[in-house]
Amino acid sequence: MSKPRVATTSLAGCFGCHMSLLDIDERILSLIERVDFDRSPIDDIKHISQRCAIGLIEGGCCNEENVRVLYEFRKNCDLLISVGDCATMGGIPALRNNIPLQECIDEAYRTGVTVYNPDDITPQDPEIPLLLNRVYPCHEVVKIDYFLPGCPPSADTLWAALTALLSGQPLELPYELLKYD
């Protein structure tokens, strides 16, 4: 029987959740014995190549590209997990949600105190994805099956969640893995 496949992505996140995944250290060896990685920033595969059992989503959706990627994951993964606070709640990027979009763009490209932009250009290249009107947590865009809170969720949390899913056991996260102070 072929191994279940896992895909991962970072949308409007900081890659912290992926760093946390790498923090499982040598356990990654036993992980790759049990699963194959599909699309992921870790192996740099750009698109999901075949049906995956699990998709791990870091970050919420701040632009149209994020939405497109999330749609691809939803379409091709049996289970989607929102990993970390940005995916589950919008997180730090969602701080912009109370500021008008034009102001955000101006602050970033024109008026911010550290901006050097003598020609006063706001980049408009079609390559640059359009921003969404606000930052959305993933479950507002597609159905999400599980949520792993934390900023980031610790390596042990991710490990516990993945191994439980892969072995079909109920997931029991001890209190220490869910408290953050």
Place this chain on the structure above:
Amino acid sequence: MSKSKSVVTEICNRYGNTRVRLMDIVRDVQQELGHVPREAFDLIAKGAHTHRVEVESVISFYAFLSERKKGDVVIRLCDDIIDRYQGGEAVAEALTRALGIGFNETTSDGRVTLEKTPSIGMSDQAPAMMVNDVMVTRLTPELIPGLVAKLRQTNDPQSLVESYGDGNNAHALIRSMVCNNIRESGAVILADYKRERGLRKALTETPADVIADVKASGLRGRGGAGFLTGLKWELTRESPGAEKFVLCNADEGEPGTFKDRVLLTERADLMIEGMTIAGYATGAETGIIYLRGEYAYLRPYLEDVLNRRRAGKLLGNGILGNAEFHFDVRIQMGAGAYICGEETSLISSCEGTRGDPSDRTPFPVAKGYLVSPTAVNNVETYCCAARIMDQGAGWFAAIGTQRSTGTKLLSVCGDCARPGIYEVPFGTTLREVLRRAGAENTAAVQVGGPSGQMVGPAQFDQGISYEELATGGSMMVFSNDRDILEIVEAFMEFFVKESCGYCVPCRVGNVLLKSRIERIRQGDGAPADLAYLKKLGESVKRMSRCGLGQTSPNPILTSLKNFQPVYNALVREDKTGLQKSFHIMRAVEEASVIAGRRSEVFHA
């Protein structure tokens, strides 16, 4: 400023320069100046021996207090679902047209401000509005131009009252067009009775015996929670404290209820008699009637009743010749906050602060008003107590059911031919109430107001009682023509607005619940949304601090239970796993305008 200075100083003196009377002080300043100007905050703080921040927090808390200058006349249109269904929206439009302003705006001559307000206790004669303190009921869009013209001409809200309502509504100190709409009187509260006989009888007994009588009658609170009144009085009596207090909850804020309005109008003496008996039983010498701001039109009359009672030795020192027993009552006006009906908020408000609830324990019976033992009871509860002393505990206990003794006043409103007050023995079925009220094609009844439960025909054979269909009085009837989820959404909107904001589950949870209902109503809902509503609703109930948050999800939870098919018809399972409520083209629209180009990714 010099005028407001002398006004403020005079008002602070009027209330003995004490911060406990801050509510009265700022209310009077508002009345005199049309608002409470920011420049006056320091002056008020000094005059009331408190801090500026206390003054500011009180003014920002209550809907009827305002730092912003308003018109000489403030029109507050009742924006309740009952009013809306009786044509309130057309009236709202007629008002904006006649005045040439929108809601929350003031006419350019500074004369009229237009606002909306939640239930004002006139659901039996909706749509209704308050024009300053004057109630104008049974509005139609056609009436509005004439009313506005009249107001412009006289500048006197009272001029809008052309004929008076029945009973004491026509009293020289009330002069209101409000009608009592008493449809059925029962044996206890609206029956003819001999004044002061209950009080006289009580004074022949020891306080402990009075409490024993009230206990034996099985009387339970009529304000909603249904706590045993005799036990409450006993706890108040037994709690240590040099001073004790008896508070009467006349806040009547639950949308759809208006029975306390009628009691205050027609049974004020009976109510105060009951309070006096409570004073005797608990050992309190001071009583306070907390009167909702909306009922300010009843205040002069109630003050007069109090004065009459003082003159007749029914209040004051040595009541009815009993040299040991002193008891007097003051009226505390509210200022437009539903939460102040909750007993700990009510106490905060009487103490001159924001109407924030406080943690119970300690309960008010141990540490209430001014940290002293306090019995808080509903208007109707006091009326019952006076009748029990008069007619005997056995007489009372024989009426109603085993666990719900006596009669209950119901305020029936909405889609029925005869809205109004019905005094029925506990145990009367809802079906019977609906029949008497002339309700036909009834799809749903909201029993106990938004914080109660929404029931359908399958529950109509249950009885009105604490053990089956509990209600503080509110009975809102909705016919088959109404949209269940529209009603639910309106109730959630009410709670969102009235939450005091102290705790997250209530402040945030109610907003989330409401927006999920909106999503379902728009046709974007999935079955998972129903599970979400249930789970979140239960969390809000369990995790909130006071009764508001502990009941606010009820419209959703009870309609989910009793009207499941309505929800099921609106939600659809979506195989794609995409959220129907997320619209990518809408989400990129703004950025698309800013960038001056279409979405490369999604534009088909």
